[in-house]
Amino acid sequence: MRQSLENSGKVSVVDKVKGYIKLARPKQWIKNLFVFAALIFAKHIFELDYVTKVLLAFFCFCMISACVYIINDVIDAEKDKLHPKKKLRPVASGRISKTEALVFLSGLLPVSVIGAFMLDISFAVVLLLYFANNILYSIKVKHMVILDVMSIALGFLLRVIGGALVIKVYISPWILLCTLLLSLFLGFSKRRNELVILENGANSHRKILEEYSLEFIDNMLSIVTACTVMAYSLYTFMSSNTYYMMLTIPFVLYGIFRYQYIIYRKKEGGSPEETVLSDMPLMINIILWALASIIILYIE
Incomplete structure (x- = not known):
């Protein structure tokens, strides 16, 4: 005992x-x-x-x-x-x-x-x-x-x-702009997930959710998504010594599209880090983007 x-x-x-x-x-x-x-x-x-x-x-x-x-x-x-x-x-x-x-x-x-x-x-x-x-x-x-x-x-x-x-x-200011837009995308995705998960109890958990609606957040996500893709594309066109950075654009597109799929179809996205770590296609895409960027930047 x-x-x-x-x-x-x-x-x-x-x-x-x-x-x-x-x-x-x-x-x-x-x-x-x-x-x-x-x-x-x-x-x-x-x-x-x-x-x-x-x-x-x-x-x-x-x-x-x-x-x-x-x-x-x-x-x-x-x-x-x-x-x-x-x-x-x-x-x-x-x-x-x-x-x-x-x-x-x-x-x-x-x-x-x-x-x-x-x-x-x-x-x-x-x-x-x-x-x-x-x-x-x-x-x-x-x-x-x-x-x-x-x-x-x-x-x-x-x-x-x-x-x-x-x-x-x-x-580069382009990197800062892309970071800002991407983080806004993640932030609005988090708010959307809270509204979906908590449903009628959303207001009792987080009062600010009273000010949000799925329609409003979806509009914000559409704007931020388009701006993110355009900002990153412009960065690859204008802010690099090599045009090969444009080859990384498909990785960014897939990453955003995959995250939206997770938000809308799987009703996840409340925790970006858990989403990345739990979704293998998204994680592989991020790794491939990083490897491609490093190879292009360092071998030019």
Whole structure:
């Protein structure tokens, strides 16, 4: 009996650790890969010093992102209990208490900020702007129609800018524009999924959903989709030293079309990182796009 109690204690500790890991949402760290955009397009991907700095920047963004997720989970715990998926989050489910979550935050936040300042001051400023943007989003902006999605898009832009600043390279405005449009596409897709999944209970979970309708979001998605394709196509025409970058346009088209298929037919897309990781055709397409871009940029 004593042995079973000990085993029970071990399971409890393991479950607690899993709760802390889940609280940091490592699956969503895939969004931080946008930090590598400047490294790839500035053609420094095979230079160890540059790669090391961007990797460290990536880890800083992962840690600060975890801090943001912890704060969100604490603030939205009661509302998350009403969501079919979010009710399983550590704080909402009760696996991790709000106090434990805040203690975890108090240790993680200083490490991420100090690490960023040790890496580069300008990068650290961008990281703090990213954190401030997310705090404002959690407190106020997520209740403001359209601006809530634009705030999400700003987070992606800051990742790209941070990746450029940490290695002191120029990044094309076309890349920033494509990042903005793509992130708006993902943001509106997320709102659409919430409306579909929650149906009549959408307003009780997220009040801002009162301001959205499927028709309105579909119109926004149509506009953003067209703009994304045009912006990326213009980038390949005008912003590269080689016209071979135009060969990557089909990958972008397929990726957007596939994501829309997932949104409209599979009724998913509420979590972009989970969508990418769970859909093999989409993941393969992204990998092929990245490989094709690297080959074209570096072998010209």
